[in-house]
Amino acid sequence: MDEFRDTAGEPVGADIDTWVRSFTRKESDSSELPPHHPNCLGCGPENPNGHFLSVRRDGDGVIAHHHFDQRHVGAPGIAHGGAVATVMDDLFGFLLYSVGELAVTRRLELDYLTPVLLDNPYILRAAVRSREGRKLHLTSTMEDAGGRSVITATALFIVVEVEHFLKSQKNPRT
Numbered sequence: 001m002d003e004f005r006d007t008a009g010e011p012v013g014a015d016i017d018t019w020v021r022s023f024t025r026k027e028s029d030s031s032e033l034p035p036h037h038p039n040c041l042g043c044g045p046e047n048p049n050g051h052f053l054s055v056r057r058d059g060d061g062v063i064a065h066h067h068f069d070q071r072h073v074g075a076p077g078i079a080h081g082g083a084v085a086t087v088m089d090d091l092f093g094f095l096l097y098s099v100g101e102l103a104v105t106r107r108l109e110l111d112y113l114t115p116v117l118l119d120n121p122y123i124l125r126a127a128v129r130s131r132e133g134r135k136l137h138l139t140s141t142m143e144d145a146g147g148r149s150v151i152t153a154t155a156l157f158i159v160v161e162v163e164h165f166l167k168s169q170k171n172p173r174t
């Protein structure tokens with residue numbers, strides 16, 4: 001089973017409970033945000049198949065500088081649309097550090113305005129557009145180095161309790 005670490009990087013074994021509860025800690029003022037966990041497909045530093053997304057705070061939102069590589073190829077030279085969606089979804093997940101509550105993706109919608117090229121630098125930004133009860137309406141963009149918008153995305157995240165993650169384990173304790 002995967003070893004989880006909390007947001008301070010401390011190993012917590014396979015204790016999903018501890019991992020989830022670590023998110024209730026308020027993040028420091030540091031603008032660099034911690035990965036969701038070491039093996040996260042979007043941002044985990046220890047996932048060799050992942051995207052190694054590195055995200056910082058940017059005002060009320062978040063920002064990342066990112067490029068896709070040969071592991072993410074769809075058509076030759078172009079990033080696979082699903083790989084792009086993974087990264088945008090994960091980027092939205094970093095807004096939760098500011099929201100301060102756990103939430104999961106209910107709906108994710110992307111407009112692929114132009115091809116996302118491999119080994120090309122992109123700037124990704126995301127922000128919370130609005131909140132209605134448990135519903136978080138999120139918005140993001142990916143721009144190329146020339147400031148041209150290549151992707152726009154919106155998402156609906158639903159705030160969940162810790163139990164959402166506990167009952168999703170193979171051997172749920174609740």
Ligand SMILES: CCCCCCCCCCCCCC(=O)SCCNC(=O)CCNC(=O)[C@H](O)C(C)(C)COP(=O)(O)OP(=O)(O)OC[C@H]1O[C@@H](n2cnc3c(N)ncnc32)[C@H](O)[C@@H]1OP(=O)(O)O
Pocket residue numbers: 023024036089090093094096097098099100101102103104105106107133134135156158160164
């Ligand atoms: C500090 C915190 C940091 C945290 C980091 C954590 C790690 C993050 C890692 C991030 C990694 C990246 C992220 C990931 O990979 S997250 C992983 C991928 N996502 C999931 O696995 C989620 C799977 N889905 C579910 O578990 C349930 O469906 C959830 C829990 C989401 C909601 O089931 P629940 O039964 O609880 O709720 P509900 O069905 O009553 O709906 C709730 C409300 O939503 C409204 N609604 C529904 N659909 C739509 C729609 N299409 N347009 C508009 N509205 C819609 C609906 O009408 C209702 O509204 P209202 O009637 O209340 O007004």
